[in-house]
Amino acid sequence: MTRAPVLPSLAAAAHGGPALAVTVVAALLGVAADLPASSVALVTAAVLAGQLTIGWGNDLVDTRRDQDVGRSDKPLATGALSPRLVLGCLAGAAVACVGLSVAVGGRSALVHLGLVVAMGHAYNLGLKATAWSWLPYALAFGSLPAVVSLAEGRWPDWWLLATGALLGVGAHLLNALPDLADDVRTGVRGLPHRLGATGSRVLAAGLLTLGSVLAVVGPGGEPPLWAWLVLVLVGGLAVASVLGRGRLPFQAAMAIALVDVVLLVAR
Numbered sequence: 001m002t003r004a005p006v007l008p009s010l011a012a013a014a015h016g017g018p019a020l021a022v023t024v025v026a027a028l029l030g031v032a033a034d035l036p037a038s039s040v041a042l043v044t045a046a047v048l049a050g051q052l053t054i055g056w057g058n059d060l061v062d063t064r065r066d067q068d069v070g071r072s073d074k075p076l077a078t079g080a081l082s083p084r085l086v087l088g089c090l091a092g093a094a095v096a097c098v099g100l101s102v103a104v105g106g107r108s109a110l111v112h113l114g115l116v117v118a119m120g121h122a123y124n125l126g127l128k129a130t131a132w133s134w135l136p137y138a139l140a141f142g143s144l145p146a147v148v149s150l151a152e153g154r155w156p157d158w159w160l161l162a163t164g165a166l167l168g169v170g171a172h173l174l175n176a177l178p179d180l181a182d183d184v185r186t187g188v189r190g191l192p193h194r195l196g197a198t199g200s201r202v203l204a205a206g207l208l209t210l211g212s213v214l215a216v217v218g219p220g221g222e223p224p225l226w227a228w229l230v231l232v233l234v235g236g237l238a239v240a241s242v243l244g245r246g247r248l249p250f251q252a253a254m255a256i257a258l259v260d261v262v263l264l265v266a267r
Contacts, residue, residue: 006085009075013086014055018175022144023048028265029148039104039151046100046112047147052093054120056086061124069182108150115143133176133190134169141168145264159218160264166211167260173204174253201249205241208256209234215263227267234259 026047030040059066059076066077075081097117101109119136127136142165145156176183176192177200184193192200212234216227237259240252 009080010089012073013059013075013081014052015058019048019051019055022051025261026144026148029145032265033149035148035151042100042104043148043151046097046104049093049097049100050112050117053090053097053117054124056090056093057121058124060086060090065186068186104151108147111143111150112147116140116147128190129188131191131194134172137168137172138165141165141171157218159214163211163214163218163260163264166207166214167257167264170204170208170211170257173200174250174257176200177250201253202242205238205253205256208253208260209238211260212256212263215260215267219267230259230263
């Protein structure tokens with residue numbers, strides 16, 4: 001068998017897209033919080049290292065399950081990567097994650113390692129198959145703003161934590177939709193699988209819309225006009241995610257998630 005190039009395969013096994021998205025959000029939060037450039041760089045690197053461990057850990061744990069359902073997009077399942085190589089990369093990323101997190105600051109490190117990274121691995125190691133599959137996402141995404149702000153010793157406002165948590169649960173519900181059937185075949189029965197595709201999509205739209213509202217009104221004072229206009233857009237997307245047909249509901253819910261990220265950073 002001809003092996004695929006190693007670096008693209010490692011990126012795929014690490015769930016490169018989601019890992020990069022979370023890392024970019026952390027970097028943008030750091031910039032929006034006016035952290036020094038050195039702190040932004042450290043936080044960004046620490047978050048990226050942590051996300052790599054979670055992605056590689058997920059594919060290592062799920063290798064047999066991915067083989068059983070014929071996942072051709074999973075390098076470990078197809079044999080394009082050896083488990084030993086991925087495990088070595090995971091160990092290296094874990095060491096880097098701990099070192100970088102400690103360099104950011106003690107309190108930030110405790111939150112990052114104890115909530116964001118630990119919850120990601122708790123999901124991989126069992127919670128994903130239970131009705132509590134949403135909890136790691138709520139805690140990890142809800143804690144991410146604290147990882148950033150604690151780099152300068154500040155605890156973030158409550159609405160930032162709540163918006164992050166709602167965004168995390170909504171992302172979990174949407175992320176699970178493409179693989180619902182394969183997951184059920186291999187014994188995974190998380191919250192999205194219990195709700196079904198329609199229930200998951202509707203709940204995700206509701207949670208993400210609530211997150212948008214919190215991001216607009218949470219900071220207090222009179223929100224700017226553009227923020228109200230964004231809420232009108234979110235309302236239209238929420239209607240489309242519930243009443244639309246075909247791919248439109250999923251795309252509309254994903255658009256709300258993107259708007260939430262923008263609001264989280266901008267507000």
